[in-house]
Amino acid sequence: MSRIDGRTPDQLRSVTIQRGWSKHAEGSVLVSFGDTRVLCTASFSEGVPRWRRGSGEGWVTGEYAMLPRATHSRGERESVRGRIGGRTHEISRLVGRSLRAVVDLKVLGENTVMLDCDVLQADGGTRTAAITGAYVALADAIAWAGRKKLVRHSGKALTGSVAAVSVGIVKGVPLLDLCYEEDVRAETDMNVVCTGDGRFVEVQGTAEGQPFARDELSALLDLAVSGCDQLAVLQMEALER
Amino acid sequence: MSRIDGRTPDQLRSVTIQRGWSKHAEGSVLVSFGDTRVLCTASFSEGVPRWRRGSGEGWVTGEYAMLPRATHSRGERESVRGRIGGRTHEISRLVGRSLRAVVDLKVLGENTVMLDCDVLQADGGTRTAAITGAYVALADAIAWAGRKKLVRHSGKALTGSVAAVSVGIVKGVPLLDLCYEEDVRAETDMNVVCTGDGRFVEVQGTAEGQPFARDELSALLDLAVSGCDQLAVLQMEALER
Amino acid sequence: MSRIDGRTPDQLRSVTIQRGWSKHAEGSVLVSFGDTRVLCTASFSEGVPRWRRGSGEGWVTGEYAMLPRATHSRGERESVRGRIGGRTHEISRLVGRSLRAVVDLKVLGENTVMLDCDVLQADGGTRTAAITGAYVALADAIAWAGRKKLVRHSGKALTGSVAAVSVGIVKGVPLLDLCYEEDVRAETDMNVVCTGDGRFVEVQGTAEGQPFARDELSALLDLAVSGCDQLAVLQMEALER
Amino acid sequence: MSRIDGRTPDQLRSVTIQRGWSKHAEGSVLVSFGDTRVLCTASFSEGVPRWRRGSGEGWVTGEYAMLPRATHSRGERESVRGRIGGRTHEISRLVGRSLRAVVDLKVLGENTVMLDCDVLQADGGTRTAAITGAYVALADAIAWAGRKKLVRHSGKALTGSVAAVSVGIVKGVPLLDLCYEEDVRAETDMNVVCTGDGRFVEVQGTAEGQPFARDELSALLDLAVSGCDQLAVLQMEALER
Amino acid sequence: MSRIDGRTPDQLRSVTIQRGWSKHAEGSVLVSFGDTRVLCTASFSEGVPRWRRGSGEGWVTGEYAMLPRATHSRGERESVRGRIGGRTHEISRLVGRSLRAVVDLKVLGENTVMLDCDVLQADGGTRTAAITGAYVALADAIAWAGRKKLVRHSGKALTGSVAAVSVGIVKGVPLLDLCYEEDVRAETDMNVVCTGDGRFVEVQGTAEGQPFARDELSALLDLAVSGCDQLAVLQMEALER
Amino acid sequence: MSRIDGRTPDQLRSVTIQRGWSKHAEGSVLVSFGDTRVLCTASFSEGVPRWRRGSGEGWVTGEYAMLPRATHSRGERESVRGRIGGRTHEISRLVGRSLRAVVDLKVLGENTVMLDCDVLQADGGTRTAAITGAYVALADAIAWAGRKKLVRHSGKALTGSVAAVSVGIVKGVPLLDLCYEEDVRAETDMNVVCTGDGRFVEVQGTAEGQPFARDELSALLDLAVSGCDQLAVLQMEALER
DSSP: OOOTTSOOTTOOOOEEEEEOOOSSSSEEEEEEETTEEEEEEEEEEESOOGGGTTSSOOEEEEEEEEOTTSSSSOOOOHHHHTSOOHHHHHHHHHHHHHHHTTBOHHHHOSEEEEEEEEEEEOSSOHHHHHHHHHHHHHHHHHHHHHHTTSSTTGGGSBOSOEEEEEEEEETTEEEESOOHHHHHHOSEEEEEEEETTSOEEEEEEEESSSOBOHHHHHHHHHHHHHHHHHHHHHHHHHHHO | OOOTTSOOTTOOOOEEEEEOOOSSSSEEEEEEETTEEEEEEEEEEESOOGGGTTSSOOEEEEEEEEOTTSSSSOOOOHHHHTSOOHHHHHHHHHHHHHHHTTBOHHHHOSEEEEEEEEEEEOSSOHHHHHHHHHHHHHHHHHHHHHHTTSSTTGGGSBOSOEEEEEEEEETTEEEESOOHHHHHHOSEEEEEEEETTSOEEEEEEEESSSOBOHHHHHHHHHHHHHHHHHHHHHHHHHHHO | OOOTTSOOTTOOOOEEEEEOOOSSSSEEEEEEETTEEEEEEEEEEESOOGGGTTSSOOEEEEEEEEOTTSSSSOOOOHHHHTSOOHHHHHHHHHHHHHHHTTBOHHHHOSEEEEEEEEEEEOSSOHHHHHHHHHHHHHHHHHHHHHHTTSSTTGGGSBOSOEEEEEEEEETTEEEESOOHHHHHHOSEEEEEEEETTSOEEEEEEEESSSOBOHHHHHHHHHHHHHHHHHHHHHHHHHHHO | OOOTTSOOTTOOOOEEEEEOOOSSSSEEEEEEETTEEEEEEEEEEESOOGGGTTSSOOEEEEEEEEOTTSSSSOOOOHHHHTSOOHHHHHHHHHHHHHHHTTBOHHHHOSEEEEEEEEEEEOSSOHHHHHHHHHHHHHHHHHHHHHHTTSSTTGGGSBOSOEEEEEEEEETTEEEESOOHHHHHHOSEEEEEEEETTSOEEEEEEEESSSOBOHHHHHHHHHHHHHHHHHHHHHHHHHHHO | OOOTTSOOTTOOOOEEEEEOOOSSSSEEEEEEETTEEEEEEEEEEESOOGGGTTSSOOEEEEEEEEOTTSSSSOOOOHHHHTSOOHHHHHHHHHHHHHHHTTBOHHHHOSEEEEEEEEEEEOSSOHHHHHHHHHHHHHHHHHHHHHHTTSSTTGGGSBOSOEEEEEEEEETTEEEESOOHHHHHHOSEEEEEEEETTSOEEEEEEEESSSOBOHHHHHHHHHHHHHHHHHHHHHHHHHHHO | OOOTTSOOTTOOOOEEEEEOOOSSSSEEEEEEETTEEEEEEEEEEESOOGGGTTSSOOEEEEEEEEOTTSSSSOOOOHHHHTSOOHHHHHHHHHHHHHHHTTBOHHHHOSEEEEEEEEEEEOSSOHHHHHHHHHHHHHHHHHHHHHHTTSSTTGGGSBOSOEEEEEEEEETTEEEESOOHHHHHHOSEEEEEEEETTSOEEEEEEEESSSOBOHHHHHHHHHHHHHHHHHHHHHHHHHHHO
16 A cells, blocks of 8 residues: 555655755755655854853754745744744754754864754654754864864764654555645654764654554654654765765 | 653652642642753633634633843843743743643633743753643642632543643763753753643754754654653642642 | 621631742742742842943842743643733732842842742732732741852842731722732722831722722722732741741 | 021922913823923824723823933933833823823713823932823813813813922931932932822822931821922912913 | 856856746745845735735745855754844845735735745855746736636736846946855945836835945946846746746 | 915925933933924934944944834834734835935944834824934934043934935826824835935835826925925934024
């Protein structure tokens, strides 16, 4: 039984990772997971936020946002409304935590990398595409800082790679990398962030309809780990180009 | 090897659930998990938000907040700052989703229950105490609405109970229901929301330091399920008093 | 002729002052005037706001707020609305001014005490309960600072005590310490803040319906002074426990 | 012993009330108390705020603000800061309450009068000048509405007049109508709002330094009543011109 | 004497207009003027803002924004700051006015088109690229509405085309379509919006350094008109593809 | 053919420039263009904004606002709404840029002049009256700073004078200095800011209805230059009084 777009349950959408998309940023990636398209820029700056000064350690953080017409119907701009919504806050924090999991902040030194993930087009899995793309932008920004002698042992600043994927149960079947149509039908929805060596950085599972059982959770985790494995390979290939 | 406060790794803190704490609310509970104290009030109101009108279904949502001096050092009020922080947003959404998981919104009819969870004193696990207490306040509010003939089959509005607990790995040992001192030292921190029959509503695991392996995740889930089981019993006892 | 709750016109409600309610704050009091319950915490911190630096004097200020369901029907959170209402602003300023009236800011030195007064349950007289409770929390915080050697002559930092009570005219009769039901019916409503030696710190009288005459004002002031006298005794007893 | 500006203790500053200052407003007054200059406009509009619809009664409310350079040193605009300060809120509410005290809202019918009081130049007593001027603007707006047949018995919409004055104790001497220089030196500061027949609408006394005794309060009230009497005459003369 | 990037003074940068860039929007264009890249989406919706209901006429408006790292150094997000800056406001209004100049709002009927112009990469002339691209997106959205029978005589909804270009004087030489490097050095900076038939919709000239003389103004207008002519051709070609 | 108010097409309204209107400000002007009345205050302060410190240069900036009832129907206060509107932003920026065009910021030294332009009554042309009046207030503030020895060569701080006027095409006829009635009927509306020697600082033309042709633009510029010439004379006369 095939999926809406013809994939098998354990198949990722077509994933592309285009580096150097932006002329100004120290690292920049246009990542797509199917029709989901996210522009990830990494901005390297010397210095750290006030609360971290003098610690000798750096800081990596993220901000996630959607263009108003990235979605099927237009959403009001958060700048116009004057406040950031809960979902935006939540994902921005997730992006920052996920990336910090693979950075040695001591090696980074008192420097900051801001990862801006702006969704240009949304079709499900925007946060997982954002994290996956942001890792590549981060790697480029750190390499840039190494070349500029701003980070001494820049080759050791990253302790591994990180990628993310969504999984969910639709009509009883565990599926990898949900598109929007699948996502709205999922009974359970999970976002998993893994390091390149297959360990977990974040596991966020939510029962949208019925609560889920332990074996369903296990099946989803299996799918997610295999998806992240594939994404780690794609990230490595992109960075080698 | 015992914990900071003398507990065994799989032991909850002393939990109390005091119903009817507030004179005005349709349901109100002062819940404590050790020194963490949360006032949960359930406000029942006829009608639903605009986007839900005419659906025949009700709505259950939550708002979480901390008093400024609930914590060790005073935090600025979000009302004074003029915006709600990311953490507050995130937990408020979690409370709402968790409670909705056990409500039959059709039976509730076009009525709304708002669950306000205000942390009076914080010592770790405030979101899990909030969810656990809010369930009891919600049950009281629905029973009240049944008595007032505002909900017809109020006995069927709740499809089960829901409780939450935190688990984490401290110095390599999986622990149940972390207090603040343990929480800040945890390498991995997980919040788990379960129904009374042991299924999962939410699983949120975060690697604070090192990424975590599949077997660590399993050990944490085991602990969490057993903790939620105990909380479900305490909730039931409180509701029978 | 007796009142709604059986009191005589010049009788306070049952008043309780429970010290040490919170584990973190330097001073904390749960005060109740009948069903009105306010949690007052005093947070002592070294240093003063920027505009006061180098003056050698300290600062004492207050913030007042209500939990959303402290009242009969739920009020929207000011943090969610994104702005503080006029009433909240007004009472916060009143709390700060009232407490400063009995503090020798030179003796306090360049330290700040923030008094947070959060209404957990409202039944009239929340601002007067807040001031009355905040004084006790402040006294505890200053004593704490004395023990910690943060304030040298801490015994002289307070020049007296301060308490507050509401009075009003209901159906032509001047009444002391109005509960909510009386408050909404009052033609004239007055809040009076007095020092322990019977002098005035604040007098705020408002004609809700008809303007009031000089002799009515006098009768209300008499009642208020006697109410504050009784509260001063209760404060002293609480501090001696 | 004379005052800074040569007045006797019980003497008002030179007061002028200039009607019809603005071409657009239904009532408009430029009022000055010495160098304090406030532009008061009364905007009459049909209809009432949502919460009052169907009541058959009208609404009268006020907004007070200061131009940024009305004061000795420039203050930041509240519109630029994005929020209204506590003092502004407090005075706006006072203006509204004071004016409503002399309006028969049933006679007004479902119409609204907004009183905008903008301080063009400040030299103490801005809120009392605002109230005194706003009354005259309100009277003009109601007369306008009567001529336009928007209020039926417009002659009965006002039940009396209202005026306000500040009083205070400076170096032990009770003084009427403080200018800024006196105001900053006052030990006690009181604003009193009276009807034309000498009754009280608002009494707001604050001990700036030492708490004040009952006889001091009495002396201040005497001064304030005599000041309001004089202002009532000036209001009447202005309305007869 | 050639320019920084080798162009002649009256030469546009390389301009590309890529239609159908976004899957969801009724019209969408990725426009580039050299390295300046703006994503313009046109969102068609039935109905008009409240103040326009019942008029029988439609509404066309715009919102302009920059991604945080569109520029050389990262700018703070306006959503995070909680308010829109003056420059953003100004350009958003300009976009809306410019497009409305070529729309027959009666033919559009009570429908709204929102033009979102998000700058993905900035290198001078972002507002002129935004207007030029937005026109093409608008044309596509109106054609879509015609096919969907939402606008009856959709072929007559546009009364002409509109495009915009910047001009400026750098070291005394009038230049067309300034890139960022030129823009910061310009003594006079002008943005001109023209219809396809060469008339003016907006002329905004600003002396950055020295005030400019009438003949300089004339030379700039000449350049701008020729630039807009060329852009009108490119727009037409894009719409014919 | 005469205009609504009897003027010829090239005639200014009656213009008055009243200096020293405010007791506190270093420069203050009440300017009127017919019934448009703007209070312009210049606040001189030592020091410059953070981003300009150490540059040796000063800063001149402006803020424009309208009193709520300056207009025919009352507008909501921007302070109450919590944000500044686009129009206000736009005009504030225009005022600042226009005045800076005639200031030698090096001569000013590290000092700031803030020009507050508050519209007390609006009848068209408020921004042009604001700029024209603000120049005179600025000149007074700089002279004040010279007398106080805060600016060394204060006589050289102004490189010229600046004034502004609106022009527009109504029923095909180019008119100078539009009043409100004319402004709402104008097909094209232009604001022009000129130096006293007849050069341009700002030219902002907008087609309200039909786009305008080059010869119409020329006719409007001619009118505007002649209007600014007359205003420059009036400014000089005011400064000589």
